[in-house]
Amino acid sequence: MKILFIQTGGTIDKDYPLLTRGYPFEITEPAVQRILENINPAFDFEILPLLQKDSLDLTEEDREKILQACIDSAVNKIIITHGTDTIIETAQKLSQVKDKVIILTGAMRPERFSNSDAGFNIGVAIGAINVLDNGIYIAMNGKIFDYQKVARDSETGKFLEI
Amino acid sequence: MKILFIQTGGTIDKDYPLLTRGYPFEITEPAVQRILENINPAFDFEILPLLQKDSLDLTEEDREKILQACIDSAVNKIIITHGTDTIIETAQKLSQVKDKVIILTGAMRPERFSNSDAGFNIGVAIGAINVLDNGIYIAMNGKIFDYQKVARDSETGKFLEI
Amino acid sequence: MKILFIQTGGTIDKDYPLLTRGYPFEITEPAVQRILENINPAFDFEILPLLQKDSLDLTEEDREKILQACIDSAVNKIIITHGTDTIIETAQKLSQVKDKVIILTGAMRPERFSNSDAGFNIGVAIGAINVLDNGIYIAMNGKIFDYQKVARDSETGKFLEI
Amino acid sequence: MKILFIQTGGTIDKDYPLLTRGYPFEITEPAVQRILENINPAFDFEILPLLQKDSLDLTEEDREKILQACIDSAVNKIIITHGTDTIIETAQKLSQVKDKVIILTGAMRPERFSNSDAGFNIGVAIGAINVLDNGIYIAMNGKIFDYQKVARDSETGKFLEI
Numbered sequence: 001m002k003i004l005f006i007q008t009g010g011t012i013d014k015d016y017p018l019l020t021r022g023y024p025f026e027i028t029e030p031a032v033q034r035i036l037e038n039i040n041p042a043f044d045f046e047i048l049p050l051l052q053k054d055s056l057d058l059t060e061e062d063r064e065k066i067l068q069a070c071i072d073s074a075v076n077k078i079i080i081t082h083g084t085d086t087i088i089e090t091a092q093k094l095s096q097v098k099d100k101v102i103i104l105t106g107a108m109r110p111e112r113f114s115n116s117d118a119g120f121n122i123g124v125a126i127g128a129i130n131v132l133d134n135g136i137y138i139a140m141n142g143k144i145f146d147y148q149k150v151a152r153d154s155e156t157g158k159f160l161e162i
Numbered sequence: 163m164k165i166l167f168i169q170t171g172g173t174i175d176k177d178y179p180l181l182t183r184g185y186p187f188e189i190t191e192p193a194v195q196r197i198l199e200n201i202n203p204a205f206d207f208e209i210l211p212l213l214q215k216d217s218l219d220l221t222e223e224d225r226e227k228i229l230q231a232c233i234d235s236a237v238n239k240i241i242i243t244h245g246t247d248t249i250i251e252t253a254q255k256l257s258q259v260k261d262k263v264i265i266l267t268g269a270m271r272p273e274r275f276s277n278s279d280a281g282f283n284i285g286v287a288i289g290a291i292n293v294l295d296n297g298i299y300i301a302m303n304g305k306i307f308d309y310q311k312v313a314r315d316s317e318t319g320k321f322l323e324i
Numbered sequence: 325m326k327i328l329f330i331q332t333g334g335t336i337d338k339d340y341p342l343l344t345r346g347y348p349f350e351i352t353e354p355a356v357q358r359i360l361e362n363i364n365p366a367f368d369f370e371i372l373p374l375l376q377k378d379s380l381d382l383t384e385e386d387r388e389k390i391l392q393a394c395i396d397s398a399v400n401k402i403i404i405t406h407g408t409d410t411i412i413e414t415a416q417k418l419s420q421v422k423d424k425v426i427i428l429t430g431a432m433r434p435e436r437f438s439n440s441d442a443g444f445n446i447g448v449a450i451g452a453i454n455v456l457d458n459g460i461y462i463a464m465n466g467k468i469f470d471y472q473k474v475a476r477d478s479e480t481g482k483f484l485e486i
Numbered sequence: 487m488k489i490l491f492i493q494t495g496g497t498i499d500k501d502y503p504l505l506t507r508g509y510p511f512e513i514t515e516p517a518v519q520r521i522l523e524n525i526n527p528a529f530d531f532e533i534l535p536l537l538q539k540d541s542l543d544l545t546e547e548d549r550e551k552i553l554q555a556c557i558d559s560a561v562n563k564i565i566i567t568h569g570t571d572t573i574i575e576t577a578q579k580l581s582q583v584k585d586k587v588i589i590l591t592g593a594m595r596p597e598r599f600s601n602s603d604a605g606f607n608i609g610v611a612i613g614a615i616n617v618l619d620n621g622i623y624i625a626m627n628g629k630i631f632d633y634q635k636v637a638r639d640s641e642t643g644k645f646l647e648i
Contacts, residue, residue: 001305011340016433025349039279040270042303042320108202109340114276114438114600117201123285123304124292130306131293141204142285143163144292158204173502178595187511271502276438276600325629363603364594366627366644432526438600441525447609447628454610454630455617465528466609467487468616482528 001043003129004075005032008066008090009053010083012107012118027052031111032081035119043126046075055083055090055106063093076100076134079125084108084157087138091147094136101132104147105139108157163205165291166237167194170228170252171215172245174269174280189214193273194243197281205288208237217245217252217268225255238262238296241287246270246319249300253309256298263294266309267301270319325367327453328399329356332390332414333377334407336431336442351376355435356405359443367450370399379407379414379430387417400424400458403449408432408481411462415471418460425456428471429463432481487529489615490561491518494552494576495539496569498593498604513538517597518567521605529612532561541569541576541592549579562586562620565611570594570643573624577633580622587618590633591625594643 007013007030014025030049050069051062070078076099082090084106091104103125111118125139136147140159151162169175169192176187192211212231213224232240238261244252246268253266265287273280287301298309302321313324331337331354338349354373374393375386394402400423406414408430415428427449435442449463460471464483475486493499493516500511516535536555537548556564562585568576570592577590589611597604611625622633626645637648 014340016335016338016437035282038277039282040303040318040320042305042322109436112433112437112439113340114436114440115200116438119282120197120201120285123282124289126304127286127289127291127301127306128293129289130286131290139289141202142288143204144289156202158202160204176502178497178500178599271598274595274599274601275502276598276602278600359606362601363606364627364642364644366629366646439524443606444521444525444609447606448613448616450628451610451613451615451625451630452617453613455614463613465526466612467528468613480526482526484528 001077001130002075003043003045003077003079003126004073005030005045005047006066006069006078006080007032007047007049008051008055008058008062008080008082010055010081010106011109012081012111013052014110015112025110027054030081031118032122034111035122053083055086058086058090063090066090067093067097070094070097070100070102073100077129078102079122079129080104082106084140088147088150088152091136091138095147097136099134101129101134101137103129103132103137103139103144163239163292164237165205165207165239165241165288166235167192167207167209168228168231168240168242169194169209169211170213170217170220170224170242170244172217172243172268173271174243174273175214176272177274187272189216192243193280194241194284196273197284215245217248220248220252225252228252229255229259232256232259232262232264235262239291240264241284241291242266243284244268246302250309250312250314253298253300257309259298261296263291263296263299265291265294265299265301265306325401325454326399327367327369327401327403327450328397329354329369329371330390330393330402330404331356331371331373332375332379332382332386332404332406334379334405334430335433336405336435337376338434339436349434351378354405355442356403356446358435359446377407379410382410382414387414390414391417391421394418394421394424394426397424401453402426403446403453404428405446406430408464412471412474412476415460415462419471421460423458425453425458425461427453427456427461427463427468487563487616488561489529489531489563489565489612490559491516491531491533492552492555492564492566493518493533493535494537494541494544494548494566494568496541496567496592497595498567498597499538500596501598511596513540516567517604518565518608520597521608539569541572544572544576549576552576553579553583556580556583556586556588559586563615564588565608565615566590567608568592570626574633574636574638577622577624581633583622585620587615587620587623589615589618589623589625589630
């Protein structure tokens with residue numbers, strides 16, 4: 001089994017700069033790399049650091065890039081790490097890809113945090129991608145959602161089936 | 163979606179006693195409880211703390227208990243946390259259960275460890291259980307194995323498809 | 325031994341909001357509280373959540389508040405958690421306090437981070453406050469500096485004796 | 487400032503072996519090394535991995551080794567990481583060393599644990615060693631104890647001044 005991980009950014013990757021005068025958190029290397037280094041994977045993988053943006057900042061052009069990366073991929077199992085705020089929009093953009101399994105996931109707390117949900121969420125995506133048929137999915141809060149049947153509760157932030 | 167988590171013990175649950183003169187690590191509460199408290203699950207679940215043993219210490223009687231708990235379960239999605247040393251043996255014992263999805267998983271490092279694989283492995287099992295048909299499976303190292311098609315590399319400790 | 329901990333903010337306390345659309349990191353409860361809950365202290369303490377600001381945003385009025393809190397304190401051992409960017413300025417403001425031991429410290433990475441220096445730095449301050457005579461000090465990078473004899477390397481961010 | 491860290495073992499260093507069939511926790515590399523790698527020290531140091539034993543297993547011969555290492559040290563600030571069960575005994579053995587500051591510390595939970603007190607305790611020892619006069623001390627629970635004036639509460643495990 002081979003999986004391509006595409007980094008687009010989001011909370012999952014947010015880190016704190018080591019310099020002085022550091023106000024914001026920065027998105028740097030893909031958190032998924034640190035997670036995979038730790039779990040001794042029995043599958044092959046590649047990591048493509050495509051974008052490093054908060055998902056509120058993704059433009060139509062960025063979504064085109066993500067789509068193109070999926071189309072061009074020789075690997076047919078793709079996990080995209082993404083900010084949770086506009087993850088459903090990006091999933092909708094990818095609906096034209098019919099010959100791959102694509103799962104989008106992210107995290108509510110950066111992987112750097114000791115109480116992060118990042119490792120768990122990546123695990124959920126990897127567990128599901130072992131089994132799923134071709135299609136576009138979102139993995140959050142331990143559930144696998146078809147991209148057309150998911151919405152987000154604006155109060156709790158939780159993803160739900162619709 | 164509802165999942166029953168059955169605790170049998172193993173490295174995943176190993177903790178350090180808070181007393182003086184503490185030699186060994188103890189297995190106490192199910193680590194899966196701490197993991198689920200942290201990830202805001204979009205599914206219902208129950209946790210059954212059935213056994214708290216290193217898997218090298220499981221007896222035939224213990225495996226009968228695990229089998230009976232699976233048979234008796236009203237919930238048809240079951241994740242069993244288990245020591246990795248004899249996880250395949252227990253999976254084989256469960257082969258007679260035909261009407262449920264049962265995934266056995268564990269961890270190489272206790273959930274208490276800052277670099278544990280526990281949260282990731284539980285995530286893999288939960289991701290897969292969203293999708294799998296009835297059967298008995300093992301989830302380790304990011305892969306889902308049919309219980310009849312898995313072995314363990316005695317040198318590296320990694321699980322592989324056979 | 326009794327210690328008063330005064331929270332003023334800084335990286336040490338930075339956390340991630342649990343809501344959607346969360347851009348910035350927030351300063352909420354004092355991180356020192358979480359640290360002390362974990363180490364079974366053999367001393368008494370109070371925590372005063374005075375300010376929750378990045379130290380670049382501290383005003384002269386804020387520094388007056390910090391000074392007043394130190395003067396008013398019945399406890400004569402005080403540890404102030406503070407952003408590292410202007411920690412020396414605040415220390416200089418406190419020079420008029422002659423009858424107490426005051427140590428200012430902070431962290432380069434939030435206490436929420438799994439690789440944070442927060443717990444260590446608080447430990448350094450507490451270890452020193454067991455022993456120090458009255459005066460104003462900064463504890464960073466494992467060293468105790470007299471407030472008049474410390475500067476910060478603008479490239480590496482490390483504190484050094486001058 | 488230069489500090490010599492001497493590893494003797496104890497809970498602080500306990501780790502989990504990566505092999506199969508791993509019952510016990512092992513003491514391997516000194517945890518203090520991992521802690522120091524993380525905090526950007528403004529002091530020089532050496533680490534001497536002298537022993538790797540649970541402190542209940544230390545023999546008179548082992549304590550002689552520890553004493554000799556302290557006597558032979560060219561560095562006059564020494565921090566010894568040690569199991570908490572017999573830390574007072576070892577401190578008493580070192581009482582003949584008059585020309586150095588020696589602080590013994592350890593941890594109730596391994597440094598590998600996400601909720602470990604190890605980093606904090608090492609911090610307390612380092613903070614105090616910046617300031618203390620020659621003598622033998624124990625640093626636990628945030629307090630610095632003269633080796634002749636400390637005992638341990640056998641129920642709570644906490645160290646107290648006597």
